[in-house]
Amino acid sequence: MIPVNTPLLDGNERAYLLECVDSGWISSEGPFVGRFEQAFAAAVGRKHGIACANGSGALDIAVAAAGIGPGDEVIMPTFTIISPAASVVRAGATPVLVDSDPDSWNMDVAQIEARITPRTKAILVVHLYGLPVEMDPLLDIARRHGLQVIEDAAEMHGQTYRDRPCGSFGELSTFSFYPNKHVTCGEGGMVLTDDDTIAEDCRRLRNLCFQPGRRFVHEQLGWNYRMTNMQAAIGLAQLENLDAHIQRKREMGAAYQAALRDLSGIQLPLAQTDYAESIYWVFGIVLTAARQIDATEIMRQLADRGIGTRPFFWPVHEQPVFRKQGLFADESYPVAERIARRGFYIPSGLGLTATDISEVTSALKHCLATPS
Ligand SMILES: *Cc1c(COP(=O)(O)O)cnc(C)c1O
Numbered sequence: 001m002i003p004v005n006t007p008l009l010d011g012n013e014r015a016y017l018l019e020c021v022d023s024g025w026i027s028s029e030g031p032f033v034g035r036f037e038q039a040f041a042a043a044v045g046r047k048h049g050i051a052c053a054n055g056s057g058a059l060d061i062a063v064a065a066a067g068i069g070p071g072d073e074v075i076m077p078t079f080t081i082i083s084p085a086a087s088v089v090r091a092g093a094t095p096v097l098v099d100s101d102p103d104s105w106n107m108d109v110a111q112i113e114a115r116i117t118p119r120t121k122a123i124l125v126v127h128l129y130g131l132p133v134e135m136d137p138l139l140d141i142a143r144r145h146g147l148q149v150i151e152d153a154a155e156m157h158g159q160t161y162r163d164r165p166c167g168s169f170g171e172l173s174t175f176s177f178y179p180n181k182h183v184t185c186g187e188g189g190m191v192l193t194d195d196d197t198i199a200e201d202c203r204r205l206r207n208l209c210f211q212p213g214r215r216f217v218h219e220q221l222g223w224n225y226r227m228t229n230m231q232a233a234i235g236l237a238q239l240e241n242l243d244a245h246i247q248r249k250r251e252m253g254a255a256y257q258a259a260l261r262d263l264s265g266i267q268l269p270l271a272q273t274d275y276a277e278s279i280y281w282v283f284g285i286v287l288t289a290a291r292q293i294d295a296t297e298i299m300r301q302l303a304d305r306g307i308g309t310r311p312f313f314w315p316v317h318e319q320p321v322f323r324k325q326g327l328f329a330d331e332s333y334p335v336a337e338r339i340a341r342r343g344f345y346i347p348s349g350l351g352l353t354a355t356d357i358s359e360v361t362s363a364l365k366h367c368l369a370t371p372s
Contacts, residue, residue: 002360004282004308005180006351008248009234011241016233030229036236037190040175040183043158043239044167046192048199051232052206055154055176056083057225058189062150062172063087064222065191065201068121074150075115076124077107078315079336084124084152085316089325096120097317099333104270105284105343106133108335112141122148125170128313129345130253130278131270132161135169150174154189155281157182158246162275167192172202177231180349182245182279183238185231245350246279252352253280259361263368265290282345284312286338291368295344298367302346305363312343 020026033051041049052058068074070092076084078097085095098111106128123142125133142149151170153159159166167173170192175181177188191202204210209222227235238245257271267286271278287295299309315336317328346360 001306002308002347002352002356003349004310004345004347005349006347007179007184008241008245008350009237012237013234016237017230020230020233025229028226028228030232032229032232032236033227036227036232036239039236039239040190041192043242044165044173044192046168046173047194048192048196048202050191050193050199050202050206051227051235052189052191052225053227054187054225055152055174055178055181055189056086057206057223058174058176058191059083059087059150059152060090060223061191061202061205061225062170062174063091063093063124064205065193065198066122066148066150066172068093071119072121073117073119074122074124075112075120075147076316077126077128077336078317078333079105079107079313079339080126080128080152080316081154081313082316082319083154084126084150085319085322088124089322089327093121094119094327095124095316097328097331097333100335100339102335102339104131104134104273105129105286105339106131109134109138109141112138113145116141116145116147120145120147122150124150124152126152127156127159127166129155129269129282129284130159130249130280131273132156132159132166132276134273134275135161135164136275139169148172154178154181156279158242159279160276171195172198177235177238180282182249182281182350183235183242185227185235185238188227188231188235189225248350249280249348250277252348252357253278253283255354255357256283256346256361259357260285260364263365265368280348282310282348284343284345285364286312287342291342294341299344301367302363305366307360307363308347309344312340312345314340
């Protein structure tokens, strides 16, 4: 079986983790947390990093720290993992959705302006699958309309948009360190900001909003989203190898592109645009109209041949949990609906070997050669 993801832990992970155990510092009070926060913020060119338990929690903190609440609208892509939409809905605000660009699969920036209302408070950018969102026009819209930008850069470690780091564009930007990200802690997340007051708010929100003077008296509700020293130890070691991880992902992407280029009936991910070169968070494939089967069928066939896959994200406006709340009734976003049904990704982890890649591509060729 070739799993859809295998992490690569071949740097200082073991040494740093042993330091935690040997020193007894395993909690969030340990020294690796601050070291990881500083190193990660510096790598993205930000003033403050606030490490937390996971990327979804980082989004909860960012949305709360942005002051988003009942009555507010937040413009975001419908094609995304649920986390950013969940954070907005839990805050009592309303996600206002835009469809995807059919080539990059990222949010179609040209659709944003028509969705702005007097209630719009922020644009929540989610960069997907290895390529950033087209940021310059988006930032221009935000500036002209006085909107905050929150950036979910969970899939963008080490990626740049026109040579500026992803994670540097939002008043608040977030990352995840889930095992399939280019930097992992097992579980983990980070909020980045340049604003001293916002950073303080984020630290308080991460830590149950304990107060400095009267610890157990609370003016506001927060979460326990603290990161442990052990997570930070792994994260710091991973960060030291980020350049190598990016290079490896790009090599994997190039190998898949070369092997799959001539297959008909599939759309491959863009290798580059005029603003970025893909870092292949994962290698996604979308079946074209020429194929009758949908992604679940080909994923089943690949599983029979020992190849792990995952479907694409399911659109926010089609999520049963939101429909049951009366959200997004009668809304339709045809690109997102199509790629959600026709898209899947193949094994793309940092631990993938050249042999794995050729096994995956020959299995894919076999499945796609079968008439459908
Ligand atoms: C992985 C991911 C998240 C969630 O991160 P977790 O650490 O798994 O909570 C959020 N947004 C995007 C775009 C992601 O890819």
